[in-house]
Amino acid sequence: MAIAARKTNAGAPAKAAGKTAAKSAAKGLAKAIPNVPTFTRDEELHAYREMLLIRRFEEKAGQMYGMGLIGGFCHLYIGQEAVVIGMQMASKDGDQVITGYRDHGHMLACGMESRGVMAELTGRRGGYSRGKGGSMHMFSREKNFYGGHGIVGAQVSLGAGLGFANWYRQDGRVSMAYFGDGAANQGQVYESFNMAQLWKLPVVFVIENNRYAMGTSVNRASAQTDFSKRGVSFGIPGEQVDGMDVRAVREAASRAIEHARTGKGPYILEMQTYRYRGHSMSDPAKYRSKDEVQRMREEHDPIEQVRGRLTREHKLGEDEFKAIDAKVREIVNDAAEFATHDPEPDVSELWTDILREPAQA
Amino acid sequence: MPIDILMPALSPTMEQGKLAKWLKAEGDKIKAGDIIAEIETDKATMEVEAVDEGVLAKILVADGTDNVAVNTPIGVIAADGEDASAAASGAKAEAPAPKAAPEPEKAVAEAPASPVPAAGAPSVPAQVKSYDASSEFPAGAEVVSMTVREALRDAMAEEMRRDADVFVMGEEVAEYQGAYKVTQGLLQEFGARRVIDTPITEHGFAGIGVGAALTGLKPIVEFMTFNFAMQAIDHIINSAAKTLYMSGGQMGCPIVFRGPNGAAARVGAQHSHDYAAWYSNVPGLKVVMPYSASDAKGLLKSAIRDPNPIIFLENEILYGRSFDVPKGDDFTIPIGKAKVVRPGTDVTIVSFGIGMTYALGAAEALAKEGIEAEVIDLRTIRPMDIETVIASVQKTNRCVAVEEGFPQSGITAEIGMKIMEAAFDYLDAPVARVTGKDVPMPYAANLEKLALPNIGDVVAAAKAVCYR
Numbered sequence: 001m002a003i004a005a006r007k008t009n010a011g012a013p014a015k016a017a018g019k020t021a022a023k024s025a026a027k028g029l030a031k032a033i034p035n036v037p038t039f040t041r042d043e044e045l046h047a048y049r050e051m052l053l054i055r056r057f058e059e060k061a062g063q064m065y066g067m068g069l070i071g072g073f074c075h076l077y078i079g080q081e082a083v084v085i086g087m088q089m090a091s092k093d094g095d096q097v098i099t100g101y102r103d104h105g106h107m108l109a110c111g112m113e114s115r116g117v118m119a120e121l122t123g124r125r126g127g128y129s130r131g132k133g134g135s136m137h138m139f140s141r142e143k144n145f146y147g148g149h150g151i152v153g154a155q156v157s158l159g160a161g162l163g164f165a166n167w168y169r170q171d172g173r174v175s176m177a178y179f180g181d182g183a184a185n186q187g188q189v190y191e192s193f194n195m196a197q198l199w200k201l202p203v204v205f206v207i208e209n210n211r212y213a214m215g216t217s218v219n220r221a222s223a224q225t226d227f228s229k230r231g232v233s234f235g236i237p238g239e240q241v242d243g244m245d246v247r248a249v250r251e252a253a254s255r256a257i258e259h260a261r262t263g264k265g266p267y268i269l270e271m272q273t274y275r276y277r278g279h280s281m282s283d284p285a286k287y288r289s290k291d292e293v294q295r296m297r298e299e300h301d302p303i304e305q306v307r308g309r310l311t312r313e314h315k316l317g318e319d320e321f322k323a324i325d326a327k328v329r330e331i332v333n334d335a336a337e338f339a340t341h342d343p344e345p346d347v348s349e350l351w352t353d354i355l356r357e358p359a360q361a
Numbered sequence: 362m363p364i365d366i367l368m369p370a371l372s373p374t375m376e377q378g379k380l381a382k383w384l385k386a387e388g389d390k391i392k393a394g395d396i397i398a399e400i401e402t403d404k405a406t407m408e409v410e411a412v413d414e415g416v417l418a419k420i421l422v423a424d425g426t427d428n429v430a431v432n433t434p435i436g437v438i439a440a441d442g443e444d445a446s447a448a449a450s451g452a453k454a455e456a457p458a459p460k461a462a463p464e465p466e467k468a469v470a471e472a473p474a475s476p477v478p479a480a481g482a483p484s485v486p487a488q489v490k491s492y493d494a495s496s497e498f499p500a501g502a503e504v505v506s507m508t509v510r511e512a513l514r515d516a517m518a519e520e521m522r523r524d525a526d527v528f529v530m531g532e533e534v535a536e537y538q539g540a541y542k543v544t545q546g547l548l549q550e551f552g553a554r555r556v557i558d559t560p561i562t563e564h565g566f567a568g569i570g571v572g573a574a575l576t577g578l579k580p581i582v583e584f585m586t587f588n589f590a591m592q593a594i595d596h597i598i599n600s601a602a603k604t605l606y607m608s609g610g611q612m613g614c615p616i617v618f619r620g621p622n623g624a625a626a627r628v629g630a631q632h633s634h635d636y637a638a639w640y641s642n643v644p645g646l647k648v649v650m651p652y653s654a655s656d657a658k659g660l661l662k663s664a665i666r667d668p669n670p671i672i673f674l675e676n677e678i679l680y681g682r683s684f685d686v687p688k689g690d691d692f693t694i695p696i697g698k699a700k701v702v703r704p705g706t707d708v709t710i711v712s713f714g715i716g717m718t719y720a721l722g723a724a725e726a727l728a729k730e731g732i733e734a735e736v737i738d739l740r741t742i743r744p745m746d747i748e749t750v751i752a753s754v755q756k757t758n759r760c761v762a763v764e765e766g767f768p769q770s771g772i773t774a775e776i777g778m779k780i781m782e783a784a785f786d787y788l789d790a791p792v793a794r795v796t797g798k799d800v801p802m803p804y805a806a807n808l809e810k811l812a813l814p815n816i817g818d819v820v821a822a823a824k825a826v827c828y829r
Contacts, residue, residue: 059393063412066369067432078394096576130609137607146575146612151599157565158600161572168528168554168578191565198560282372284405353610354644356668358696 037251041314047089047246048306049324051081054105055303056332057114058277061104061121065281069340070121074135077105079276082302083208084109086249087176090257094171098146098159099178101136102208102275106178110143114335124342131345132353153186155179156205160192163203163266174260178206182213184227190234193266197234200265204256205231207270208243214279215287227270236266243271244300274300364413365434368422369400371407378402380426380435385417391438398435415440489783491752494700498655504685509651512658512686513543513619513675517581519690520665521551524579527665530557530570531583531620540585541621541680567593567618571600571670574616579665584620587636587674593618594639601670602645617664619673622650623715623765624813626678630801635766637714640672641742641775647696648742650674652717654684656740659694667696674742676715699746701753705735708823709753711776712763713739716814719795720763723819732827742772747779754780758789759826763819768796790826795819 039047058076065074077084080102088097088109099106107117112128120127120138128138136150146162149155159177166173183189184207196203207227211218218225228238237259241252249271256267274296278285285293310316371378381399385391391411398409418439422429429435507515521527528551533540535548535558548556559566563584570580584590590597601614623635640648647669651657657675664671686692702717703724712720717738724734735753739745754760760780762773773794780792798812 056393059410059412062410063369066371066409067367068370098572128609129607129611132609133607139604139608139612141611146572147604147608149600151595154568154595154600157568157596158572158575160565161569161574162576163572164569165573165576165578168573188564188568191560191562192568194560194562195565195569199557282405284371284407286406353606353608355647356605356613358663358667358669 036245037247039247039250039309041310043089044306044310044314045316045324047082047085048303048310049328050085050088050109051246051303051306052324052328053114053331054078054081054085054108056328057108057118057335058104060332060336061118062277062281064118064122064336064339070135071123072134073101074121074281075102075279076277076281077102077275079296079302080208080210080243080271080273081105082246082249083206083243083271083273084178086243086246087204087206087253089246089250090253091174091176092257094144094173095257096144096146096159096162096166096173096175097178098155098162098175099148100152100155100180100183101148101150102180103136103138103148107138107140107143107145107148110140110145112138112140112143112145114331115338118335118339119342122339122342123344124339125345125349126338126342130349130353132349153179153183153188156183156186156189157192159205160196160201160203160266163196163201163260164199166202167199172261174202174204174257176204176206176257178208180213181207181209181211181218181222181227182216184209184230185213185222189230193231193234193236196266197231197236200263202260202263203266204253204260205236205266205268207268208273209270210273210275212275212279212287215283215285217287228268231266231268236268238268238270240270240272243273244296244302245305246302362440363418364415364438364440366397366409366411366436366438368429368431368433368435369407369409370431371400371402371405375402375431377428377430380422380424380429381406383420383424383436387417387420389417391415391417400429411438413438413440488755489748489751491701491749492698492746494698497659497694497700498687503688505688506683507654507686508681508683509654509657509675510541510543510680512654512684513661514545514547515690516658516661516665517544518547518550520662521547521555523690524665526577527579527581528555528557529581529583530559530566532559532561532585534558534583539583541677543675543680544583563589563592564596567596568600570616570618571596571614574601574614574670575604575612577613577615579615579617581617581619581665584618586632586677587620587622588632588634590618590620590636597640597646597670597672598643602643605669606645613668614670615668617661617667617671617673619661619664619671620675621677621680622674623676624678624797624802624809625676627804627806627809628802629804633802635674635764635797636672637674637742637764638766638771638775640674641745641772642770643743646670646672646743648672648674649696649740650714650742651740652679652714652738654682655686655692656694656700656738658686659692660696660740663693663696666693671696674714679715694740697741697744697746699737699739699741699749701735701749702738703734703736705733705757707733707735707757708759708761708827709735709737709750709757710761710763710819710823711737711739711750711753711773713742713772714765716763716765719814719816719819722816723823726816726820727823730824730829732823732829734823739772745775745779747776747783750776751780751784754784755787758787759823760788760792761795761819761822761826762792763795763814765797765813768794768799771796790828793822793826795822 162175422435624633777792
């Protein structure tokens with residue numbers, strides 16, 4: 001399935017145009033969006049910087065894993081940067097984010113510090129979880145980032161729970177629950193879809209379809225490969241989005257978040273994206289061809305697309321790009337330096353954070 | 362400064378590998394992200410990506426070289442504008458990246474205070490103090506007789522009046538008024554936003570409850586029985602119990618999972634399982650299993666106020682039993698404290714939940730034969746108030762532990778081990794246990810009766826440890 005800009009409204013409350021779009025999608029006909037939304041120069045620059053930070057951070061994490069500084073599992077987000085950045089560009093302060101184990105990009109996009117994320121990867125005391133969580137388990141209450149979850153699909157129910165809390169408090173917040181094409185087949189996803197729609201919870205389900213659940217391609221694992229339709233039986237509207245184009249992502253995200261925020265209930269966004277690296281660092285990625293990866297990198301790279309527009313339409317010069325690149329590299333190098341030399345947690349940390357002390361009545 | 366490209370590792374355990382192929386030649390321009398080489402082990406192949414940009418100034422390890430140690434420099438990148446030839450000749454291998462500054466050696470941090478000596482150390486029993494429960498329920502306090510069911514309902518209603526963040530969710534908790542009528546009247550008083558009927562999807566609604574709790578709300582999640590919580594146990598263990606630790610203390614999870622647990626009557630193996638031992642095994646949880654109505658009320662109120670995930674195990678047979686409960690809505694019982702329910706001198710009988718019916722019944726029977734049993738209700742399984750048990754054993758020198766659950770890895774097994782660790786020298790007989798039989802619960806009335814403990818079993822065990 002080629003990544004094409006097409007969309008469909010699979011839910012019951014389809015708009016006038018939604019019906020035909022759904023029909024064409026059902027036949028598998030890619031329908032190009034005639035008017036790809038445009039970004040201002042500042043928006044393009046913002047997207048470029050943010051995506052580049054994730055890309056360079058992940059490259060550095062991969063390198064540090066190779067040097068033995070990062071242990072355990074390490075799942076890189078390279079290639080998928082436009083998804084979380086486009087989503088964040090459409091969200092508001094106070095909205096919550098929750099995701100699975102491929103989570104470094106989401107944390108950076110939420111505004112968490114590179115140092116704290118990298119130091120958690122190296123298991124040091126300056127990490128977001130003081131070295132006790134690792135790559136897959138990081139949180140920031142301050143930035144409304146609710147993890148970082150290592151159990152495939154768990155974040156979908158938990159994310160619906162964040163939406164439930166917003167509904168309970170009626171505070172106008174929206175929760176964004178990210179999961180992959182693999183997690184989309186978990187049973188609890190559908191239990192959560194049902195309750196989210198039943199109670200009209202303000203939650204956007206973001207399915208990052210990167211085409212491979214570890215080493216199993218979508219076609220080998222999913223009876224219905226159009227993930228935007230996974231909410232149809234619950235009446236949850238869904239769209240397929242070109243997840244390599246940050247503008248398309250933000251456009252769809254704005255629609256979905258608005259829907260959730262105005263009390264209409266959940267919304268599903270299938271982000272058609274691609275991960276360049278293996279499932280984890282120890283994955284040799286023999287299940288797909290090098291040509292496939294190379295073609296995606298050359299023709300659809302989310303960062304190169306923005307760079308091209310900045311060059312052509314906004315006349316950004318080589319020196320300006322160099323300055324941005326240098327700044328990003330400086331942040332990443334500083335994070336790596338910090339995460340390499342920060343001490344391991346104090347041994348007393350073994351026994352902390354197991355239970356909280358109850359407040360005295 | 363020229364930059365070394367180091368031999369990467371495919372996994373933390375990899376020590377060396379083969380440099381299979383260079384994809385760039387000396388003098389080639391390199392961008393960050395370019396694949397520059399491939400390495401192989403017996404298990405996998407991996408591409409080496411450049412992290413820095415510049416020119417591949419020199420290849421230090423040639424194509425096809427076997428047994429290249431991890432972190433060996435395999436090539437040199439000269440930065441933009443740098444003289445590649447100068448870099449190549451001048452580059453020398455840097456030491457691998459430094460590890461973290463080593464911490465000064467410290468003794469492993471102390472475990473939470475416990476009367477138990479360090480592993481391997483000889484048992485040096487000290488006199489341990491028993492928890493005094495008399496202040497919980499002062500003599501002369503005004504009491505009212507109520508069922509366990511009513512006590513649980515009142516506890517929830519009082520806490521919901523006290524704190525708007527507390528809500529109840531579960532199957533049939535609202536319109537139906539509770540499958541066992543424990544939530545009777547709550548919908549009428551608190552409305553549909555705070556008393557929420559869920560679909561029959563335990564995995565999903567447990568996850569939703571935990572997600573809400575992570576934001577600071579205080580859900581009471583009712584399971585129609587804990588047998589069905591098996592569908593939700595992933596969220597109870599992996600999401601609720603572990604997140605505080607994994608988040609370095611940021612994400613607390615103030616949630617109560619409650620409902621009937623263990624055998625009811627004639628409902629078969631899938632509806633009769635006692636899960637006390639399962640949840641008791643998990644750090645990050647507190648596990649409460651009350652027997653009396655006053656403990657049920659006081660402990661449930663404490664559980665709702667507690668900032669941690671609590672497993673609150675009730676019992677269908679006990680729901681309808683009546684006990685005296687102090688009047689007023691300020692009555693709480695601390696979690697983690699056992700109670701000496703009946704003082705005695707000859708043998709300690711420890712139990713909890715419905716096991717208390719056998720323990721108390723046996724104590725009465727034993728008294729008629731001149732054996733004075735001290736009966737302790739643990740009330741909380743985790744953290745376990747073993748001090749109160751030890752203090753009693755130091756007096757009686759004999760102990761029988763009673764539970765309805767299975768024997769292997771059960772709560773009574775844990776009690777026996779803890780007594781051995783802390784009070785071995787006080788024992789005049791091995792600790793005995795009375796448990797449910799090691800079989801799935803049968804349906805037939807006669808077989809079910811055989812599978813459960815009874816008063817006679819406890820009497821026999823007590824006499825055995827008294828050598829009578």
